[in-house]
Amino acid sequence: MSDSDAARHRARMQARKAVQDAEVARKTIEKGLLMVNTGRGKGKSTAGFGLLLRMLGHERRCGVVQFIKGQWQTGERAALARFDDLLDWHVMGEGFTWETQDRARDIAAAQRAWARATAMMQEPALALLVLDELNIALRYGYLDTEAVVAALQARPPALHVLITGRNAPAALIAAADLVTEMTPVKHHFDAGVKAQPGIEF
Amino acid sequence: MSDSDAARHRARMQARKAVQDAEVARKTIEKGLLMVNTGRGKGKSTAGFGLLLRMLGHERRCGVVQFIKGQWQTGERAALARFDDLLDWHVMGEGFTWETQDRARDIAAAQRAWARATAMMQEPALALLVLDELNIALRYGYLDTEAVVAALQARPPALHVLITGRNAPAALIAAADLVTEMTPVKHHFDAGVKAQPGIEF
Numbered sequence: 001m002s003d004s005d006a007a008r009h010r011a012r013m014q015a016r017k018a019v020q021d022a023e024v025a026r027k028t029i030e031k032g033l034l035m036v037n038t039g040r041g042k043g044k045s046t047a048g049f050g051l052l053l054r055m056l057g058h059e060r061r062c063g064v065v066q067f068i069k070g071q072w073q074t075g076e077r078a079a080l081a082r083f084d085d086l087l088d089w090h091v092m093g094e095g096f097t098w099e100t101q102d103r104a105r106d107i108a109a110a111q112r113a114w115a116r117a118t119a120m121m122q123e124p125a126l127a128l129l130v131l132d133e134l135n136i137a138l139r140y141g142y143l144d145t146e147a148v149v150a151a152l153q154a155r156p157p158a159l160h161v162l163i164t165g166r167n168a169p170a171a172l173i174a175a176a177d178l179v180t181e182m183t184p185v186k187h188h189f190d191a192g193v194k195a196q197p198g199i200e201f
Numbered sequence: 202m203s204d205s206d207a208a209r210h211r212a213r214m215q216a217r218k219a220v221q222d223a224e225v226a227r228k229t230i231e232k233g234l235l236m237v238n239t240g241r242g243k244g245k246s247t248a249g250f251g252l253l254l255r256m257l258g259h260e261r262r263c264g265v266v267q268f269i270k271g272q273w274q275t276g277e278r279a280a281l282a283r284f285d286d287l288l289d290w291h292v293m294g295e296g297f298t299w300e301t302q303d304r305a306r307d308i309a310a311a312q313r314a315w316a317r318a319t320a321m322m323q324e325p326a327l328a329l330l331v332l333d334e335l336n337i338a339l340r341y342g343y344l345d346t347e348a349v350v351a352a353l354q355a356r357p358p359a360l361h362v363l364i365t366g367r368n369a370p371a372a373l374i375a376a377a378d379l380v381t382e383m384t385p386v387k388h389h390f391d392a393g394v395k396a397q398p399g400i401e402f
């Protein structure tokens with residue numbers, strides 16, 4: 001690279017850093033975030049487990065309530081067993097609804113899971129609560145969206161909550177601080193690749 | 202819910218399960234996936250750490266090479282220290298380019314990190330390699346995209362590789378099995394909320 005290229009690069013990087021520093025200086029609020037990972041793409045729950053990991057690395061207490069997944073063993077659950085000192089994990093336990101085919105039982109299970117979530121939200125030491133696939137329970141009408149959003153808004157102000165699942169309802173998106181849509185650009189299932197350990201479970 | 206509602210619900214769930222079973226039966230291929238998390242939204246690297254966690258839960262060996270982040274301590278790194286028995290973590294170590302403002306040094310650092318990545322790809326026991334922010338190194342021209350894609354395609358066939366970062370190049374997307382775009386629907390930085398421990402680092 002020539003000296004003038006190097007000088008141009010340095011000037012560009014300095015300008016970028018100045019913009020970034022100014023942006024950082026404008027951001028002064030600290031608060032518990034209401035976060036939503038939605039969309040049809042892969043990575044909604046996976047990013048939730050990554051976020052747990054990040055918070056656990058700061059030695060803060062975390063909780064997970066899984067609204068749809070059943071009791072089967074997954075890689076993430078086995079791995080997070082190494083954080084039993086900091087992490088409280090609760091599975092709704094009825095498995096996917098199309099396995100059980102009993103709406104009344106699904107509703108009762110979702111309501112038990114939600115009761116657990118609201119109890120966990122009151123634990124003063126909790127830093128992050130992940131409500132995995134809560135959006136699915138809302139989508140099927142297993143829980144009342146308005147009541148759920150109101151309870152989330154009334155949570156302790158420092159508590160971070162992440163909600164995952166397709167089809168996040170509009171009222172939840174309106175209430176959230178951070179909403180990310182995971183969009184599949186290309187998916188290996190479409191090419192006939194099966195679900196594999198460590199990737200899908 | 203009335204009996205007829207319940208019957209309709211059951212029929213819908215049965216139909217959905219039949220579709221799902223047929224889909225699962227069509228997916229028979231097992232292979233190492235080339236995966237890309239890109240887009241401007243939050244969750245690209247975070248989902249990468251979640252994927253590591255999932256694979257580590259299956260007691261499989263994993264590797265991480267971070268192409269942009271420097272040596273500072275993050276929550277994810279502290280947490281993943283509990284997996285030292287299974288995880289090999291390498292940081293390029295020069296920090297963000299707009300801090301160093303030295304393109305030649307950045308290129309040399311990116312090339313060292315890439316050499317490390319290609320060496321890790323040859324370890325027979327490795328199940329998953331995460332190349333965090335490799336897209337940024339490609340975007341800045343620190344590495345040659347064509348050579349990188351060729352090396353990725355020549356990797357051992359069972360090895361899963363995940364590449365993160367904005368602006369994934371077209372040649373990488375073309376070569377990938379799974380590409381997810383993380384799109385910000387709403388971001389708390391825009392509302393003046395600062396980066397917080399456990400959420401951003």
